[in-house]
Amino acid sequence: MGRAPCCDKANVKKGPWSPEEDAKLKAYIEHHGTGGNWIALPQKIGLKRCGKSCRLRWLNYLRPNIKHGGFSEEEDNIICSLYVSIGSRWSIIAAQLPGRTDNDIKNYWNTRLKKKLLGKQRKEQQIQARRVSNNQQKQDVKRENENLIAASEVINQVPYWSAEYSSLPLPVTDVSFQHYSLNNQTSLRNLMVNNKLEGIRFSNDHHHHQQQQQPPYTNACEIPSLSNQVFPTMVNHVAVVSDENNSVTYQPSNIFQGFENFPSDFCELVCVNSQQMDRSMEGFNYGKESVDVMSNGGSTNTTSTESTSWGDMNSLVYSPLVSDYEGCRQGNPRDVVVFEECNYFGMQMQ
DNA sequence: AAACTACACAACCGCAATAAT
């Protein structure tokens, strides 16, 4: 048996709100508040509306200090950065943009921002293609490998929470990523805390142990402050903690293979048949499916196969951060996920 | 000017989480 409906659907008005309805709702809430019960509210006011509808109308349109339209470049950057980092968690993203609603941001992303981003990435892809034809790629790959080796050595030597770590000139694994700098680490860090994620540790316990030195956490949720740094992504490598000596090594990962060319994939996504994409991306659903399994208490029901093509995008952009973040949300942090290497990569759009 | 199309935004729906009983 399903749940009882929250209201009598037959006697409830749907569709756009009239100015009169808006005025009634606004006036009542401003004088009396919501009373903590949206379901009862429309009856009190005399509105033939569902309580959910009233709530939505108030939150998205009527409440004070709501901004509509006119997103700034800075807001664009924040939205893109967060989307790439945490996916379509619009409420969390909205919490970082005062006056913006999750609905507004969601609409803005779906109708404009992702297209803007795609256009940009298409250009970059063309540039990249030209360089490939000039045999430039070989040099890039060579340099990238050298950088990765250097990074592994550096990361193994320096605790990630030390100031020295954050000042290291870490390599950029893909030349095209040089355009994407991390510009909002502090914001992301704050939002994690602001969204009641206290008690969460974003990197695994093994990793801490391996460093033979406890980070200066004041509580388990402390995320290293990484502001004003540019963080390369290492999404094509995964940190693996050895059972024998707890050492951390960075190995190429099939799970994340292909992510290193994320901007290109992002662009291609809209060009590829969605079914082909589903098949080709099966191996990339790791993070999202795991999340769903966990959130369903272990059931095997997943949403990834039900996604739209842009839903599939989630499995593409779900970085290890997200799996860890989700795992943490469920109070079940994963083992082989290293938050500080993989997360916090943001996009800066020019 | 009418028909059509694309776009932006508002609103709805269903599900999961949370609170209340």
Added chain:
DNA sequence: CATTATTGCGGTTGTGTAGTT
């Protein structure tokens, strides 16, 4: 602890409008 009600969230759909043919 189990059940039920409510809230919050994200995906999707509906509607109005501007632009194009």
